[in-house]
Amino acid sequence: MRTWTRKNSLGGVKVRSELDAREASVLRSLVGSVIGMLDARAAEAPQDALAELTGMRTGASNPPDDAVLARLLPEFHRPDPDEPAAGRADLNGALRSLHEPDILDEKRASGTVILNTVPERGGRVVLTLTEADAWLTGLNDVRLALGTTLGIDADTPEQLPSDDPRSTHLEVYHWLTWMQDSLLQAVAP
Template identity: 30%
Template sequence: MAYEFVRRADDMVMCRLDPQEKAIIAQVAQEVSDLIRADLGMGEEPEAVREAAGSDDPLARLEAEFAVDSPREPRDSAVRRLFPAASEEDPALAEEFRRLGQGDLASGKLSALGVVQRSIDRVGPTAAEIVLDEEAATAWLTGLNDMRLVLADRLSLREDEDLDTLRMLQQIAEDAGIDGDDLERAAGGTPEGADASGGDDGPTAAGPDLVLAVYDLLTWLQESLVRVVAR
Protein backbone atom coordinates (compact mmCIF):
# COMPACT_ATOMS: atom_id res chain seq x y z
CA MET A 1 0.00 0.00 0.00
CA ALA A 2 1.30 3.43 -0.94
CA TYR A 3 2.11 6.02 1.70
CA GLU A 4 1.78 9.68 0.76
CA PHE A 5 4.73 11.97 0.19
CA VAL A 6 6.16 13.55 3.34
CA ARG A 7 9.08 15.85 4.15
CA ARG A 8 11.92 14.21 6.05
CA ALA A 9 14.07 15.88 8.71
CA ASP A 10 16.92 16.19 6.17
CA ASP A 11 14.55 18.15 3.87
CA MET A 12 14.30 15.30 1.35
CA VAL A 13 10.86 14.25 0.13
CA MET A 14 9.78 10.61 0.30
CA CYS A 15 6.90 8.21 -0.19
CA ARG A 16 6.63 4.44 0.17
CA LEU A 17 5.35 2.21 -2.62
CA ASP A 18 4.79 -1.53 -2.75
CA PRO A 19 6.29 -3.60 -5.60
CA GLN A 20 3.14 -3.62 -7.72
CA GLU A 21 2.64 0.13 -7.38
CA LYS A 22 6.24 0.80 -8.38
CA ALA A 23 5.99 -1.52 -11.37
CA ILE A 24 2.76 0.10 -12.58
CA ILE A 25 4.04 3.67 -12.24
CA ALA A 26 7.30 2.83 -14.00
CA GLN A 27 5.40 1.08 -16.80
CA VAL A 28 3.01 3.99 -17.33
CA ALA A 29 5.95 6.42 -17.36
CA GLN A 30 7.65 4.31 -20.04
CA GLU A 31 4.50 4.00 -22.14
CA VAL A 32 3.83 7.75 -21.99
CA SER A 33 7.45 8.41 -23.04
CA ASP A 34 7.09 5.98 -25.94
CA LEU A 35 3.79 7.58 -26.94
CA ILE A 36 5.32 11.06 -27.03
CA ARG A 37 8.32 9.94 -29.09
CA ALA A 38 6.21 7.96 -31.55
CA ASP A 39 3.50 10.57 -32.04
CA LEU A 40 5.90 13.51 -32.43
CA GLY A 41 8.33 11.50 -34.57
CA MET A 42 11.21 12.20 -32.22
CA GLY A 43 14.40 10.48 -33.32
CA GLU A 44 13.04 9.84 -36.80
CA GLU A 45 14.99 11.06 -39.81
CA PRO A 46 13.57 10.03 -43.21
CA GLU A 47 15.95 8.74 -45.86
CA ALA A 48 15.17 11.72 -48.10
CA VAL A 49 16.22 14.11 -45.35
CA ARG A 50 19.48 12.22 -44.73
CA GLU A 51 20.30 12.32 -48.43
CA ALA A 52 19.54 16.04 -48.66
CA ALA A 53 21.69 16.73 -45.59
CA GLY A 54 24.68 15.21 -47.43
CA SER A 55 24.00 17.03 -50.66
CA ASP A 56 26.44 19.47 -52.30
CA ASP A 57 23.51 21.81 -52.86
CA PRO A 58 23.43 24.42 -50.03
CA LEU A 59 19.70 24.97 -50.57
CA ALA A 60 19.00 21.24 -50.21
CA ARG A 61 21.05 21.11 -47.00
CA LEU A 62 19.15 24.11 -45.64
CA GLU A 63 15.81 22.50 -46.45
CA ALA A 64 16.96 19.27 -44.78
CA GLU A 65 17.95 21.15 -41.63
CA PHE A 66 14.58 22.90 -41.56
CA ALA A 67 12.76 19.57 -42.04
CA VAL A 68 14.57 18.00 -39.09
CA ASP A 69 13.90 21.01 -36.86
CA SER A 70 10.24 21.31 -37.85
CA PRO A 71 8.06 19.77 -35.11
CA ARG A 72 5.28 17.38 -35.96
CA GLU A 73 1.82 18.40 -34.83
CA PRO A 74 0.43 15.83 -32.35
CA ARG A 75 -2.02 13.37 -33.87
CA ASP A 76 -2.91 11.30 -30.80
CA SER A 77 -5.59 12.94 -28.65
CA ALA A 78 -3.58 12.32 -25.47
CA VAL A 79 -0.44 13.90 -26.90
CA ARG A 80 -2.50 16.90 -27.99
CA ARG A 81 -3.38 17.37 -24.32
CA LEU A 82 0.30 17.43 -23.45
CA PHE A 83 1.17 19.80 -26.33
CA PRO A 84 -1.90 21.97 -26.94
CA ALA A 85 -1.94 24.50 -29.75
CA ALA A 86 -0.94 27.99 -28.67
CA SER A 87 -3.82 29.42 -30.71
CA GLU A 88 -6.91 27.74 -32.12
CA GLU A 89 -7.81 30.85 -34.13
CA ASP A 90 -4.41 31.43 -35.74
CA PRO A 91 -2.85 28.26 -37.22
CA ALA A 92 0.26 30.15 -38.36
CA LEU A 93 0.89 31.43 -34.84
CA ALA A 94 0.32 27.96 -33.41
CA GLU A 95 2.81 26.50 -35.90
CA GLU A 96 5.40 29.11 -35.01
CA PHE A 97 5.03 28.37 -31.29
CA ARG A 98 5.45 24.65 -32.03
CA ARG A 99 8.56 25.32 -34.08
CA LEU A 100 10.12 27.45 -31.37
CA GLY A 101 9.11 25.55 -28.25
CA GLN A 102 7.72 22.06 -28.79
CA GLY A 103 11.10 20.35 -28.98
CA ASP A 104 12.28 21.78 -25.66
CA LEU A 105 8.91 21.08 -24.05
CA ALA A 106 8.97 17.47 -25.24
CA SER A 107 12.54 17.00 -24.02
CA GLY A 108 11.55 18.36 -20.62
CA LYS A 109 8.60 16.01 -20.34
CA LEU A 110 10.68 13.00 -21.38
CA SER A 111 13.37 13.99 -18.89
CA ALA A 112 10.81 14.19 -16.07
CA LEU A 113 9.35 10.80 -16.94
CA GLY A 114 12.89 9.42 -17.00
CA VAL A 115 13.48 10.73 -13.47
CA VAL A 116 10.34 8.90 -12.31
CA GLN A 117 11.58 5.64 -13.83
CA ARG A 118 15.12 5.96 -12.50
CA SER A 119 13.91 6.84 -9.00
CA ILE A 120 11.92 3.62 -8.96
CA ASP A 121 14.63 1.50 -10.59
CA ARG A 122 17.22 2.57 -8.01
CA VAL A 123 15.34 1.05 -5.06
CA GLY A 124 14.83 -2.38 -6.63
CA PRO A 125 11.74 -4.60 -6.92
CA THR A 126 10.73 -4.83 -3.24
CA ALA A 127 8.59 -2.40 -1.26
CA ALA A 128 10.72 0.63 -0.53
CA GLU A 129 10.88 4.35 0.09
CA ILE A 130 11.25 6.66 -2.89
CA VAL A 131 13.47 9.53 -1.73
CA LEU A 132 13.66 12.73 -3.80
CA ASP A 133 15.56 15.99 -3.63
CA GLU A 134 13.88 19.22 -4.74
CA GLU A 135 14.86 18.83 -8.39
CA ALA A 136 13.62 15.24 -8.55
CA ALA A 137 10.41 16.18 -6.72
CA THR A 138 9.71 18.84 -9.36
CA ALA A 139 10.32 16.26 -12.09
CA TRP A 140 7.91 13.86 -10.38
CA LEU A 141 5.24 16.57 -10.33
CA THR A 142 5.62 17.02 -14.09
CA GLY A 143 5.72 13.30 -14.76
CA LEU A 144 2.73 12.46 -12.58
CA ASN A 145 0.69 15.23 -14.19
CA ASP A 146 1.52 14.09 -17.73
CA MET A 147 0.74 10.45 -16.91
CA ARG A 148 -2.61 11.53 -15.45
CA LEU A 149 -3.44 13.57 -18.56
CA VAL A 150 -2.79 10.58 -20.82
CA LEU A 151 -4.87 8.25 -18.66
CA ALA A 152 -7.64 10.86 -18.45
CA ASP A 153 -7.73 10.99 -22.23
CA ARG A 154 -7.90 7.20 -22.49
CA LEU A 155 -10.75 7.22 -19.98
CA SER A 156 -12.49 9.99 -21.97
CA LEU A 157 -12.34 12.38 -18.99
CA ARG A 158 -12.71 15.96 -20.16
CA GLU A 159 -14.03 17.70 -17.03
CA ASP A 160 -13.67 17.03 -13.29
CA GLU A 161 -17.29 15.89 -13.23
CA ASP A 162 -16.49 13.15 -15.76
CA LEU A 163 -14.46 11.30 -13.13
CA ASP A 164 -17.43 11.20 -10.76
CA THR A 165 -19.61 10.01 -13.61
CA LEU A 166 -17.17 7.25 -14.50
CA ARG A 167 -17.00 6.07 -10.88
CA MET A 168 -20.78 6.02 -10.73
CA LEU A 169 -20.96 4.02 -13.94
CA GLN A 170 -18.31 1.66 -12.61
CA GLN A 171 -20.37 0.99 -9.48
CA ILE A 172 -23.53 0.51 -11.54
CA ALA A 173 -21.64 -1.88 -13.82
CA GLU A 174 -20.35 -3.90 -10.86
CA ASP A 175 -23.84 -4.12 -9.34
CA ALA A 176 -25.38 -5.14 -12.67
CA GLY A 177 -22.58 -7.46 -13.79
CA ILE A 178 -21.73 -5.32 -16.84
CA ASP A 179 -18.30 -6.03 -18.37
CA GLY A 180 -15.49 -3.52 -18.85
CA ASP A 181 -16.15 -2.95 -22.56
CA ASP A 182 -19.75 -1.98 -21.87
CA LEU A 183 -18.57 0.35 -19.10
CA GLU A 184 -16.05 2.03 -21.40
CA ARG A 185 -18.73 2.59 -24.06
CA ALA A 186 -21.07 4.02 -21.42
CA ALA A 187 -18.32 6.34 -20.21
CA GLY A 188 -17.79 7.87 -23.61
CA GLY A 189 -16.86 5.30 -26.21
CA THR A 190 -13.60 3.79 -27.37
CA PRO A 191 -10.87 6.46 -27.02
CA GLU A 192 -9.07 7.80 -30.06
CA GLY A 193 -6.06 5.63 -30.79
CA ALA A 194 -7.62 2.51 -29.26
CA ASP A 195 -8.63 -0.59 -31.14
CA ALA A 196 -12.33 -1.34 -30.66
CA SER A 197 -11.44 -4.99 -30.21
CA GLY A 198 -9.28 -4.13 -27.19
CA GLY A 199 -5.90 -3.98 -28.93
CA ASP A 200 -4.79 -0.62 -27.58
CA ASP A 201 -1.23 0.65 -27.92
CA GLY A 202 -1.44 2.80 -24.78
CA PRO A 203 -1.81 2.41 -21.02
CA THR A 204 -5.51 1.39 -21.24
CA ALA A 205 -4.84 -2.08 -22.63
CA ALA A 206 -5.60 -3.63 -19.22
CA GLY A 207 -9.16 -2.24 -19.19
CA PRO A 208 -10.92 0.83 -17.76
CA ASP A 209 -11.23 -0.51 -14.20
CA LEU A 210 -7.48 -0.89 -13.74
CA VAL A 211 -6.77 2.36 -15.55
CA LEU A 212 -9.14 4.22 -13.23
CA ALA A 213 -7.41 2.69 -10.20
CA VAL A 214 -4.00 3.78 -11.55
CA TYR A 215 -5.38 7.25 -12.30
CA ASP A 216 -6.58 7.53 -8.70
CA LEU A 217 -3.19 6.40 -7.37
CA LEU A 218 -1.32 8.96 -9.50
CA THR A 219 -3.76 11.71 -8.51
CA TRP A 220 -3.37 10.91 -4.81
CA LEU A 221 0.43 10.87 -5.05
CA GLN A 222 0.49 14.12 -7.01
CA GLU A 223 -1.77 15.89 -4.52
CA SER A 224 0.36 14.81 -1.58
CA LEU A 225 3.55 15.84 -3.38
CA VAL A 226 2.07 19.25 -4.22
CA ARG A 227 1.24 19.82 -0.54
CA VAL A 228 4.77 18.86 0.56
CA VAL A 229 6.53 20.98 -2.07
CA ALA A 230 4.24 23.96 -1.39
CA ARG A 231 5.23 23.95 2.28
Protein backbone atom coordinates (compact mmCIF):
# COMPACT_ATOMS: atom_id res chain seq x y z
CA MET A 1 0.00 0.00 0.00
CA ARG A 2 1.14 3.47 -0.78
CA THR A 3 0.96 6.34 1.68
CA TRP A 4 -2.36 8.18 1.57
CA THR A 5 -2.19 11.56 -0.14
CA ARG A 6 -4.60 14.47 -0.06
CA LYS A 7 -5.56 16.22 -3.29
CA ASN A 8 -7.82 19.18 -3.95
CA SER A 9 -10.05 18.71 -6.96
CA LEU A 10 -13.03 20.41 -8.55
CA GLY A 11 -15.25 17.91 -6.75
CA GLY A 12 -13.69 18.69 -3.38
CA VAL A 13 -10.88 17.19 -1.34
CA LYS A 14 -9.97 13.59 -2.20
CA VAL A 15 -7.72 11.20 -0.35
CA ARG A 16 -5.89 8.63 -2.47
CA SER A 17 -3.82 5.50 -2.16
CA GLU A 18 -3.29 2.18 -3.89
CA LEU A 19 -3.58 -1.41 -2.69
CA ASP A 20 -2.13 -4.47 -4.35
CA ALA A 21 -4.37 -7.52 -4.85
CA ARG A 22 -3.16 -9.31 -1.73
CA GLU A 23 -3.65 -6.25 0.48
CA ALA A 24 -7.14 -5.70 -0.92
CA SER A 25 -8.03 -9.33 -0.27
CA VAL A 26 -6.76 -9.26 3.33
CA LEU A 27 -8.51 -5.97 4.10
CA ARG A 28 -11.80 -7.09 2.53
CA SER A 29 -11.66 -10.37 4.46
CA LEU A 30 -10.98 -8.71 7.82
CA VAL A 31 -13.67 -6.05 7.33
CA GLY A 32 -16.14 -8.69 6.17
CA SER A 33 -15.45 -10.75 9.30
CA VAL A 34 -16.05 -7.77 11.59
CA ILE A 35 -19.28 -6.90 9.78
CA GLY A 36 -20.39 -10.53 10.11
CA MET A 37 -19.82 -10.42 13.87
CA LEU A 38 -21.73 -7.15 14.15
CA ASP A 39 -24.59 -8.58 12.04
CA ALA A 40 -24.80 -11.61 14.33
CA ARG A 41 -24.94 -9.34 17.39
CA ALA A 42 -27.70 -7.24 15.80
CA ALA A 43 -29.69 -10.42 15.10
CA GLU A 44 -29.59 -11.25 18.82
CA ALA A 45 -31.51 -8.06 19.72
CA PRO A 46 -34.76 -8.79 21.52
CA GLN A 47 -38.02 -8.11 19.72
CA ASP A 48 -40.80 -6.59 21.76
CA ALA A 49 -44.31 -5.36 21.03
CA LEU A 50 -43.65 -1.81 22.25
CA ALA A 51 -40.68 -1.46 19.89
CA GLU A 52 -42.83 -2.65 17.00
CA LEU A 53 -45.59 -0.16 17.87
CA THR A 54 -43.34 2.85 18.45
CA GLY A 55 -40.65 2.07 15.90
CA MET A 56 -38.02 2.49 18.61
CA ARG A 57 -35.44 -0.22 18.27
CA THR A 58 -33.92 -1.80 21.31
CA GLY A 59 -30.74 -3.75 21.57
CA ALA A 60 -29.48 -6.40 23.91
CA SER A 61 -29.09 -5.21 27.47
CA ASN A 62 -26.32 -7.70 28.28
CA PRO A 63 -22.74 -7.18 27.13
CA PRO A 64 -21.46 -9.59 24.47
CA ASP A 65 -19.92 -12.84 25.70
CA ASP A 66 -17.40 -12.86 22.86
CA ALA A 67 -14.18 -10.98 23.76
CA VAL A 68 -13.89 -9.32 20.34
CA LEU A 69 -17.48 -8.06 20.39
CA ALA A 70 -17.03 -6.94 23.99
CA ARG A 71 -14.04 -4.85 22.83
CA LEU A 72 -16.04 -3.38 19.93
CA LEU A 73 -19.09 -2.74 22.14
CA PRO A 74 -17.68 -1.83 25.57
CA GLU A 75 -19.67 -0.86 28.62
CA PHE A 76 -21.02 2.68 28.68
CA HIS A 77 -20.39 3.30 32.36
CA ARG A 78 -17.92 1.96 34.88
CA PRO A 79 -19.52 1.91 38.29
CA ASP A 80 -17.71 3.33 41.28
CA PRO A 81 -16.25 0.32 43.13
CA ASP A 82 -16.95 2.07 46.45
CA GLU A 83 -20.68 2.31 45.71
CA PRO A 84 -22.67 -0.53 47.31
CA ALA A 85 -23.85 -3.09 44.76
CA ALA A 86 -27.42 -2.78 46.00
CA GLY A 87 -27.44 0.92 45.17
CA ARG A 88 -26.22 0.50 41.59
CA ALA A 89 -28.78 0.79 38.86
CA ASP A 90 -28.22 -1.30 35.76
CA LEU A 91 -27.16 1.80 33.88
CA ASN A 92 -25.04 -0.16 31.38
CA GLY A 93 -27.93 -2.43 30.46
CA ALA A 94 -30.28 0.48 29.91
CA LEU A 95 -27.77 2.48 27.88
CA ARG A 96 -26.79 -0.56 25.84
CA SER A 97 -30.42 -1.38 25.09
CA LEU A 98 -31.07 2.17 23.88
CA HIS A 99 -27.87 2.88 21.94
CA GLU A 100 -26.42 -0.40 20.71
CA PRO A 101 -28.63 -0.66 17.59
CA ASP A 102 -27.39 2.72 16.34
CA ILE A 103 -23.78 1.91 17.23
CA LEU A 104 -24.02 -1.38 15.33
CA ASP A 105 -25.51 0.45 12.33
CA GLU A 106 -22.68 2.99 12.31
CA LYS A 107 -19.96 0.37 12.63
CA ARG A 108 -21.48 -1.78 9.86
CA ALA A 109 -21.92 1.28 7.63
CA SER A 110 -18.25 2.20 8.08
CA GLY A 111 -17.16 -1.30 7.16
CA THR A 112 -19.46 -1.27 4.15
CA VAL A 113 -17.83 1.94 2.90
CA ILE A 114 -14.47 0.17 3.00
CA LEU A 115 -15.84 -2.83 1.12
CA ASN A 116 -17.47 -0.56 -1.47
CA THR A 117 -14.30 1.45 -2.10
CA VAL A 118 -11.59 -1.22 -2.07
CA PRO A 119 -11.21 -2.70 -5.55
CA GLU A 120 -11.60 -6.49 -5.30
CA ARG A 121 -8.36 -7.12 -7.17
CA GLY A 122 -6.51 -4.17 -5.74
CA GLY A 123 -5.85 -0.86 -7.39
CA ARG A 124 -6.41 2.80 -6.78
CA VAL A 125 -8.58 3.94 -3.87
CA VAL A 126 -10.01 7.46 -4.01
CA LEU A 127 -12.06 8.67 -1.06
CA THR A 128 -14.03 11.76 -0.16
CA LEU A 129 -13.41 13.13 3.32
CA THR A 130 -16.67 11.52 4.47
CA GLU A 131 -15.56 8.15 3.12
CA ALA A 132 -12.13 8.63 4.69
CA ASP A 133 -13.81 9.22 8.06
CA ALA A 134 -15.74 5.96 7.63
CA TRP A 135 -12.47 4.21 6.75
CA LEU A 136 -10.86 5.50 9.95
CA THR A 137 -13.74 4.09 12.00
CA GLY A 138 -13.75 0.78 10.12
CA LEU A 139 -9.97 0.36 10.32
CA ASN A 140 -10.09 1.06 14.04
CA ASP A 141 -12.73 -1.63 14.51
CA VAL A 142 -10.67 -4.15 12.53
CA ARG A 143 -7.56 -3.30 14.56
CA LEU A 144 -9.49 -3.68 17.83
CA ALA A 145 -10.87 -7.04 16.71
CA LEU A 146 -7.50 -8.35 15.53
CA GLY A 147 -5.68 -6.97 18.57
CA THR A 148 -8.16 -8.65 20.92
CA THR A 149 -7.88 -11.94 19.06
CA LEU A 150 -4.07 -11.81 19.23
CA GLY A 151 -4.00 -10.66 22.85
CA ILE A 152 -2.07 -7.50 22.00
CA ASP A 153 -1.41 -5.24 24.96
CA ALA A 154 1.18 -2.71 26.10
CA ASP A 155 3.68 -5.52 26.79
CA THR A 156 3.46 -7.09 23.32
CA PRO A 157 6.80 -6.68 21.53
CA GLU A 158 6.97 -5.02 18.11
CA GLN A 159 8.04 -8.31 16.59
CA LEU A 160 7.35 -11.86 17.70
CA PRO A 161 9.66 -14.84 17.15
CA SER A 162 9.07 -16.44 13.74
CA ASP A 163 7.88 -19.66 15.39
CA ASP A 164 5.10 -17.80 17.25
CA PRO A 165 1.83 -18.52 15.38
CA ARG A 166 0.75 -14.90 15.94
CA SER A 167 3.78 -13.36 14.20
CA THR A 168 2.23 -13.06 10.73
CA HIS A 169 -1.00 -11.71 12.19
CA LEU A 170 0.96 -9.16 14.22
CA GLU A 171 2.50 -7.92 10.97
CA VAL A 172 -1.03 -7.45 9.58
CA TYR A 173 -1.95 -5.56 12.75
CA HIS A 174 1.04 -3.24 12.29
CA TRP A 175 0.12 -2.75 8.62
CA LEU A 176 -3.43 -1.75 9.63
CA THR A 177 -1.98 0.63 12.23
CA TRP A 178 0.28 2.22 9.61
CA MET A 179 -2.61 2.49 7.13
CA GLN A 180 -4.84 4.15 9.71
CA ASP A 181 -2.10 6.59 10.76
CA SER A 182 -1.27 7.47 7.15
CA LEU A 183 -4.94 8.09 6.37
CA LEU A 184 -5.39 10.20 9.50
CA GLN A 185 -2.42 12.36 8.54
CA ALA A 186 -3.81 12.83 5.02
CA VAL A 187 -7.25 13.79 6.33
CA ALA A 188 -6.00 16.18 9.03
CA PRO A 189 -5.78 19.77 7.79
